[in-house]
Amino acid sequence: MSIRSIITHPGGAHKDDFLACAVLLADNPVAIERRDPTVEDLSDPEVAVLDIGHQHEPALHNFDHHQFPRDHVPTCALSLVLQHLGLYDDAKNFCEWLEVAEWFDCRGPKDTAEWLGVDRDTLARLNSPVDITLLRRFASQSSHRPGEPVWEVMRMVGSDLVEFITTLRQRLDYIDVHHEIWEIPSTSGTDSFKALFLPRTDPLPEEPSAGIGRYLENKGLSDEVIALVYPDSRGEGFGLRRFNDDPALDFCRIDSQDDVHFAHARGFIAKSSANAPDRLKELLQLAYLS
DSSP states (O other), X not given: OOOSEEEEOSSSOOHHHHHHHHHHXXXXXXXXXXXXXXXXXXXXXXXXXXXXXXXXXXXXXXXXXXXXXXXSOOOOHHHHHHXXXXXXXXXHHHOHHHHHHHHHHHHHHHHHHHHHXXXXXXXXXXXOHHHHXXXXXXXXXXXXXXXXXXXXHHHHHHHHHHHHHXXXXXXXXXXXXXXXXXXXXXXTSSOEEEEEXXXXXXXXXXXXXXXXXXXXXXXXXXXXXXXXXXXXXXXXXEEEEESTTOXXXXXXXXXXXXXXXXXXXXXXXXXXXXXXXXXXXHHHHHHXXX
């Protein structure tokens, strides 16, 4: 996107217009004006108009949802910006709060509470002074410019959100390419269990175990896999961990093995200098409570 300014509505601020602006600021460090757009603004693709204007014209960078039908699926200005950037599907998958924000903005607290299966008072108890202050300060000025505290915080929020979505997608793609699912028989041979294994690659991800849980959930394997094996970022071996803290594994059972240099007293994780897959499978077998 190439824009020279952002316009959003004046008056009270909401999470969707705040975050829609923030996401655009990540790659477009421009001023934000809180006012009604002109006809010229709406026809200028270098002016992004968010949450106002009654137009959804991505080619012109106009992102309003208020003209949608009453029964339209909950969609807010943030949704439209994320869709335009090609981030929406991953954001909906990775950011559990997004659908709630869409409902709250489009349906209000009563319908949102009913949709969540809670009472309205519960929603009020989840309010944060961080949200309240940032929205209040955002609403208190008619414009926000680079170098000002609110603008700088907004760009931080938008940059972190975009980075989270894009890096998690890259991480899940990495896991998809490199992972193996091991079917490991118990020592008694009466049953078996599954483990996800990630080999050591060069370069090694900064946090080798990051994203594995979400990957298993997305692939529908979270009820089958009970163990994770991944490169130890602090050594040459591998980490072994329960998935979803499954009690069928107790890594205290392998604490005495020569190639196990750490096993947590609670039994949920261990570190081994072993690198051979067959040896790692053997350690999982020994930790398994058949």
